[in-house]
Amino acid sequence: MKQLQIALCLTFFALAATPLFSQQNEFIADYLERLEQSRKYLLLVAETMPEEQYGFRATSESLSFAENLMHIGFALDWHSQSLLGGRESRDWNTDVIYKVSGKSKAEMIVVVDETFEAAIALIQKFNPVQLVDRLDYFGLDRTKRQIFLLLADHITHHRGQMLVSMRLNGLTPPRYVLFQ
Known part of the structure; x- marks a missing residue:
């Protein structure tokens, strides 16, 4: 009788857990x-801005176009590789x-593209069970x-600043790509 109860409990757990794991996957x-869509759009934005405008700042307090691009790369690396992947954080x-100094437009684009590639590779292997793991995020308890x-919000935020820089330079940003 006890074995039957254990078998029923295990069966119930398996039936209840399957939809949860499916949702996580x-x-x-x-x-x-x-x-991936965000990557394509960001790289298109970066390609569209002329290199001579990469130092443009919307205001004196703003990051330049190039600094926004490299900041996205740094944050993508930190969120994916360090927070999600457990690697020690870069200082x-x-x-x-991820510093702009001494880098050409083409070099910055390669760095950001390679960072997206590494993040995507890590996330493809990410165990969905870990989605509920908790960690400290600037003093806040987050899963x-x-x-x-x-991370998705952060990329969008800084890319939006890049789009404003393009508009302020009389450029039309690439058409928005859905599903990012």
């Missing part, structure tokens, strides 16, 4: 589609990969699922 698949003060969402 769907979240990862949806996120990867969004991230912004000593890191040279890894929330980190995925924060």
Whole structure:
């Protein structure tokens, strides 16, 4: 009788857990589609801005177009590789990969593209069970699922600033791409 109860409990758990795991896997698949579209659009924006305008700042307090681009790369690396992947964080003060200084437009685009590639590769292998894992995010208790969402928002925020810089330079940004 006890074995029957255990078998029924295990069966119930399996039936209840299957939709949850399926939803988590769907979240990862949806996120990867969004991230790849975001990558394509950001790279198109970066290609469209003339290199001589990469230093443009909308205001003196604003990041330049180039600084926004490289900041997106740094944050993408930190959110994906460090917060989600567990790698030690880069130190912004000593890191040279994501600094604008001395880099051409083409070099910056390669750095950001390679960062997206690495993030996508990590997320493709990400165990969906970890989406509920909690971590400290600037003093706030957040799940890894929330980190995925924060990363998407952060990319959109800084890319939006880049689009404003383009408009202020008399350029028409590339047509918006859906599902990002």
